[in-house]
Amino acid sequence: MDHDQRFEAAMHHALAEATGPGCPPRLAAAMEYAVFPGGARVRPRLCLAVAAACGNDQPALSTAAAVSIELLHCASLVHDDLPCFDDAPMRRGKPSVHVAFGEDLAVLAGDALIVLAFQTLAREAAHVPERLAALTLTVANAVGGPHGVVAGQAWESEAEIALMDYERAKTGSLFAAATVAGAQAAGAAPLTWLDVGARIGAAFQVADDIHDLIGDADKMGKPIGQDAVHHRPSVAREFGVPAAKKQLEHLVVGAIRSIPPCPGAKQLRQLILREAQNFIPRGIGGIRAA
Amino acid sequence: MDHDQRFEAAMHHALAEATGPGCPPRLAAAMEYAVFPGGARVRPRLCLAVAAACGNDQPALSTAAAVSIELLHCASLVHDDLPCFDDAPMRRGKPSVHVAFGEDLAVLAGDALIVLAFQTLAREAAHVPERLAALTLTVANAVGGPHGVVAGQAWESEAEIALMDYERAKTGSLFAAATVAGAQAAGAAPLTWLDVGARIGAAFQVADDIHDLIGDADKMGKPIGQDAVHHRPSVAREFGVPAAKKQLEHLVVGAIRSIPPCPGAKQLRQLILREAQNFIPRGIGGIRAA
Numbered sequence: 001m002d003h004d005q006r007f008e009a010a011m012h013h014a015l016a017e018a019t020g021p022g023c024p025p026r027l028a029a030a031m032e033y034a035v036f037p038g039g040a041r042v043r044p045r046l047c048l049a050v051a052a053a054c055g056n057d058q059p060a061l062s063t064a065a066a067v068s069i070e071l072l073h074c075a076s077l078v079h080d081d082l083p084c085f086d087d088a089p090m091r092r093g094k095p096s097v098h099v100a101f102g103e104d105l106a107v108l109a110g111d112a113l114i115v116l117a118f119q120t121l122a123r124e125a126a127h128v129p130e131r132l133a134a135l136t137l138t139v140a141n142a143v144g145g146p147h148g149v150v151a152g153q154a155w156e157s158e159a160e161i162a163l164m165d166y167e168r169a170k171t172g173s174l175f176a177a178a179t180v181a182g183a184q185a186a187g188a189a190p191l192t193w194l195d196v197g198a199r200i201g202a203a204f205q206v207a208d209d210i211h212d213l214i215g216d217a218d219k220m221g222k223p224i225g226q227d228a229v230h231h232r233p234s235v236a237r238e239f240g241v242p243a244a245k246k247q248l249e250h251l252v253v254g255a256i257r258s259i260p261p262c263p264g265a266k267q268l269r270q271l272i273l274r275e276a277q278n279f280i281p282r283g284i285g286g287i288r289a290a
Numbered sequence: 291m292d293h294d295q296r297f298e299a300a301m302h303h304a305l306a307e308a309t310g311p312g313c314p315p316r317l318a319a320a321m322e323y324a325v326f327p328g329g330a331r332v333r334p335r336l337c338l339a340v341a342a343a344c345g346n347d348q349p350a351l352s353t354a355a356a357v358s359i360e361l362l363h364c365a366s367l368v369h370d371d372l373p374c375f376d377d378a379p380m381r382r383g384k385p386s387v388h389v390a391f392g393e394d395l396a397v398l399a400g401d402a403l404i405v406l407a408f409q410t411l412a413r414e415a416a417h418v419p420e421r422l423a424a425l426t427l428t429v430a431n432a433v434g435g436p437h438g439v440v441a442g443q444a445w446e447s448e449a450e451i452a453l454m455d456y457e458r459a460k461t462g463s464l465f466a467a468a469t470v471a472g473a474q475a476a477g478a479a480p481l482t483w484l485d486v487g488a489r490i491g492a493a494f495q496v497a498d499d500i501h502d503l504i505g506d507a508d509k510m511g512k513p514i515g516q517d518a519v520h521h522r523p524s525v526a527r528e529f530g531v532p533a534a535k536k537q538l539e540h541l542v543v544g545a546i547r548s549i550p551p552c553p554g555a556k557q558l559r560q561l562i563l564r565e566a567q568n569f570i571p572r573g574i575g576g577i578r579a580a
Contacts, residue, residue, distance in 0.1 A: 022455050023436030027444035084393035103374035108444045115434030118408040122426035129419045136412035144405030146313030154317035154398045165312050
């Protein structure tokens with residue numbers, strides 16, 4: 001099994017625990033639908049890559065960290081797609097959870113996935129209890145208030161958006177958590193990793209803005225043009241695609257330069273470049289990060 | 291400060307961490323609105339009483355456990371009141387969160403409170419890391435799938451309700467977690483406490499059924515007659531108030547008899563009786579638990 005297959009197996013294992021005997025069947029189905037088949041799984045791959053770069057002495061724990069981050073990401077997509085937010089009909093090329101199962105089950109599936117994220121961490125930390133509190137706080141801070149994903153989404157309900165707070169919270173926080181949690185799971189000093197994740201998160205957000213402006217809805221598996229519809233700030237729309245692409249390159253270079261000294265720094269640099277190439281739409285040229 | 295005041299102070303402290311500088315103001319307001327002023331705070335009081343009965347050698351941790359359980363309870367009320375579930379206009383004598391702040395902020399406030407529950411546990415477990423994993427799992431299992439509060443709510447979206455699974459999940463699970471977590475926070479063997487909490491939870495559910503049938507909406511702070519409207523199973527409606535009251539007494543007696551040997555067993559017995567007297571509507575007589 002390669003890394004990706006092992007990660008998917010861990011996702012299936014986590015879901016099986018939460019949807020086992022006694023679970024209402026439609027809740028179980030909605031949770032599975034929200035998580036499989038997955039999207040790009042960018043955040044957990046980043047988390048596992050940082051853990052590997054740091055020696056990964058507790059593979060079960062780093063996998064649990066990656067799973068918890070991806071579960072929280074999936075939960076945020078389910079809730080963000082609800083009619084009271086984006087009212088998105090499609091996600092990952094199929095009807096979104098509330099369209100397929102109803103709003104009630106979409107709310108509950110999201111809730112249950114949030115809980116499962118913390119359950120998964122606690123379950124796998126049995127052999128290394130001294131790492132659990134810090135990992136839980138990293139993941140929780142990335143999704144809760146005042147600076148996490150939930151806060152990012154809540155900025156869209158304010159009359160005035162605090163732009164930096166919004167972007168950092170909406171996308172940056174979970175990427176930053178992915179790198180920090182990868183280091184923490186491997187017993188490495190976490191804070192030096194914060195910057196790497198924050199920059200990759202910002203780059204991903206710029207790439208997403210470009211996709212939303214000029215991407216292909218079929219390939220994305222979700223509608224495009226949504227930033228304009230929902231009056232969301234977008235670098236690509238405000239400054240144009242070439243400027244946005246330049247900013248993306250700048251952020252990726254910054255992320256790579258921020259990698260602290262660690263056994264697997266070289267492989268990690270290559271992986272980040274490869275992932276970044278996949279971020280951006282084909283047709284506007286590759287990333288120059290020399 | 292007495293116990294209740296100390297608990298409320300800990301709730302305020304937890305909320306302050308999650309709604310601090312950088313938090314979108316309406317999200318912060320919705321979260322506070324959902325939590326203060328509180329309801330009866332039955333679950334956290336039970337949790338703290340069990341911790342006290344077990345010696346309570348880590349008061350900060352038992353308080354965190356009680357806070358996390360109450361935050362999860364508040365989150366479940368916010369989401370259950372949404373239009374896609376009970377569509378409840380009032381809660382605790384004021385407009386429910388989605389009426390006061392909109393559905394979007396009700397969804398997000400609930401999400402953020404779920405996250406805050408796990409954040410609070412992790413933050414206070416710094417000095418006793420070896421107790422965190424078990425506590426987190428107790429609390430998470432009580433709210434997630436397959437048997438937690440979320441699963442209980444999800445049974446209402448099924449064509450056929452598995453009655454025992456439903457009642458155990460919807461109310462019993464968080465009461466059971468309150469006693470188990472109280473014991474775990476104090477370093478006591480947790481499993482012997484499961485039965486005490488499960489029985490109290492079942493008693494509370496019966497009391498709630500009686501209230502919903504013959505209670506006073508003004509005193510309850512929420513509409514009555516909702517079990518019939520939403521076709522929810524109700525012991526009181528099916529077998530009548532006297533039979534329901536008898537079952538309640540039976541459950542309370544069973545809970546008291548299940549208390550395992552511990553330093554504070556006598557005080558705990560008295561507290562459970564006192565709380566149980568408060569459950570039931572005045573006018574149908576006190577509980578006979580002799």
